[in-house]
Amino acid sequence: MYKKLASDKENIALLLNEVKQVAMQHFQEIETVPASAKPRELKNYKLPKEGLGAEAVLAHFKTEYQQLMCGSSGPRYWGYVTGGATPASVMGDWLATTFDQNTQSIKGRGDVSGIMEKETIQLLLEFFNLPKTFYGGFVTGATMSNFTCLGVARQWVGKNQDYDVALTGLQKPIQVAAGMPHSSVVKGLSMLGIGSTNIHKIPLLEGREAINVEKLEAFLKQNPTGDVIVLSSAGTVNSVDFDDLEAISKLKEIYNFWWHIDAAFGGMVACVEDKKQLISGWKKADSITVDCHKWLNIPYDSAVFFVQEKHQKRQVETYQNSNAPYLGNPMENFTYLNFLPENSRRFRALPVWFSLMAYGKKGHQEIVTRNIDLAQQLANYIETSKDFQLVAPTRVNVVCFKVVGLSQEKQDLFLTTLNSRRKIFITPSVYNGEACFRAAFVNWQTTQKDIAIAIKELEATFQIIKEMKS
Numbered sequence: 506m507y508k509k510l511a512s513d514k515e516n517i518a519l520l521l522n523e524v525k526q527v528a529m530q531h532f533q534e535i536e537t538v539p540a541s542a543k544p545r546e547l548k549n550y551k552l553p554k555e556g557l558g559a560e561a562v563l564a565h566f567k568t569e570y571q572q573l574m575c576g577s578s579g580p581r582y583w584g585y586v587t588g589g590a591t592p593a594s595v596m597g598d599w600l601a602t603t604f605d606q607n608t609q610s611i612k613g614r615g616d617v618s619g620i621m622e623k624e625t626i627q628l629l630l631e632f633f634n635l636p637k638t639f640y641g642g643f644v645t646g647a648t649m650s651n652f653t654c655l656g657v658a659r660q661w662v663g664k665n666q667d668y669d670v671a672l673t674g675l676q677k678p679i680q681v682a683a684g685m686p687h688s689s690v691v692k693g694l695s696m697l698g699i700g701s702t703n704i705h706k707i708p709l710l711e712g713r714e715a716i717n718v719e720k721l722e723a724f725l726k727q728n729p730t731g732d733v734i735v736l737s738s739a740g741t742v743n744s745v746d747f748d749d750l751e752a753i754s755k756l757k758e759i760y761n762f763w764w765h766i767d768a769a770f771g772g773m774v775a776c777v778e779d780k781k782q783l784i785s786g787w788k789k790a791d792s793i794t795v796d797c798h799k800w801l802n803i804p805y806d807s808a809v810f811f812v813q814e815k816h817q818k819r820q821v822e823t824y825q826n827s828n829a830p831y832l833g834n835p836m837e838n839f840t841y842l843n844f845l846p847e848n849s850r851r852f853r854a855l856p857v858w859f860s861l862m863a864y865g866k867k868g869h870q871e872i873v874t875r876n877i878d879l880a881q882q883l884a885n886y887i888e889t890s891k892d893f894q895l896v897a898p899t900r901v902n903v904v905c906f907k908v909v910g911l912s913q914e915k916q917d918l919f920l921t922t923l924n925s926r927r928k929i930f931i932t933p934s935v936y937n938g939e940a941c942f943r944a945a946f947v948n949w950q951t952t953q954k955d956i957a958i959a960i961k962e963l964e965a966t967f968q969i970i971k972e973m974k975s
């Protein structure tokens with residue numbers, strides 16, 4: 506064994522203890538860790554011929570990189586839709602790395618991680634109040650979850666047209682209908698050869714980001730049954746609007762189409778009493794995407810897909826390893842290896858299991874309702890401020906706003922200045938053709954105190970820009 510490797514093995518207790526100190530410091534100081542990182546030039550590192558050993562590398566990391574780590578897991582990083590990592594999920598994640606299982610077999614061949622994944626999926630189904638007619642699995646993120654589901658949908662349409670897409674590739678265009686699909690869904694269509702421009706954009710309801718269900722029905726009437734994939738949004742990124750899932754579920758009783766719901770973060774409203782009606786009807790979907798590294802506050806990278814059991818065969822046809830006798834007969838061997846896009850993968854269920862078991866339904870419910878309240882508090886401030894203006898309704902947990910009376914250039918400058926102060930981090934967006942800033946609340950650590958800090962920061966930045974203006 507290489508000498509440094511052997512000595513690291515000897516010193517594992519000391520090394521892990523040092524790493525623990527770094528992690529503890531990050532957790533304990535997260536309130537003051539800058540919300541965004543200072544960019545720095547790319548360096549040309551030389552690969553060491555003789556390794557430095559883990560202790561020296563950790564020291565190097567601390568001086569070179571640690572201070573550049575931003576508080577993306579902290580309370581005031583509100584860019585994109587960025588969840589944090591609950592303490593229990595971090596514990597589970599450390600152990601997933603330590604045990605380093607290659608999660609593949611549901612029958613427990615080799616290790617138990619596949620069985621535990623299935624058990625964790627059951628917990629999630631219960632959390633989301635979804636029926637046990639769904640099975641599921643873990644992938645890296647909502648993009649891959651959408652991709653996984655749409656791969657099965659593609660196979661289903663092909664079979665309805667009497668051919669096997671997985672075997673022959675696409676023979677005919679697939680009809681896809683959607684109102685306001687997330688970019689990752691569109692990306693999935695492109696990766697699957699369905700084509701990102703082959704979406705029939707169904708008009709939205711007036712003043713909303715939700716599909717017009719009457720227009721969707723008109724489209725379904727014109728297209729042969731069994732040929733169409735309908736994509737629904739359960740939580741758009743700006744105004745967190747939801748398609749009327751109840752109404753679409755009724756269409757399922759009349760027309761035969763594949764129904765996929767992207768509920769990457771919006772699915773979490775399932776646990777909120779006065780919001781859960783937004784996803785009413787979703788249990789009739791053929792497939793559903795939910796991200797774990799967003800509002801469930803599991804560390805990157807983690808998402809789940811749920812697919813109705815009756816489609817299991819189509820899923821295996823799509824994702825099987827068909828020419829590898831050493832992996833067994835895929836049609837008889839329903840393992841993750843044969844129903845996921847990835848073969849080897851990490852034990853993603855463990856951090857989710859830890860968090861669900863540690864905080865239960867109530868704990869995760871509290872995070873979601875608190876985030877919704879906080880978004881509303883910020884929105885209320887903006888609504889009453891003369892300097893800022895809401896650009897989209899704050900339906901759930903995202904606030905879209907702009908500064909009153911500034912040119913686009915100055916709006917951009919406002920955002921750059923705000924983020925460069927590094928107390929809060931928000932990202933730009935466009936709503937109804939209008940440029941805006943958006944703050945997405947999904948972190949378990951965010952409290953009222955952070956809203957007060959944000960208001961101070963917005964006002965201070967406004968003063969800076971105003972002084973520049975005059």
Ligand SMILES: Cc1ncc(COP(=O)(O)O)c(C=O)c1O
Nearest residue numbers: 586646647648687689767769796
């Ligand atoms: C509605 C929706 N779908 C899909 C995604 C893609 O998620 P991921 O980056 O985890 O792949 C996002 C990310 O923000 C999202 O908001």
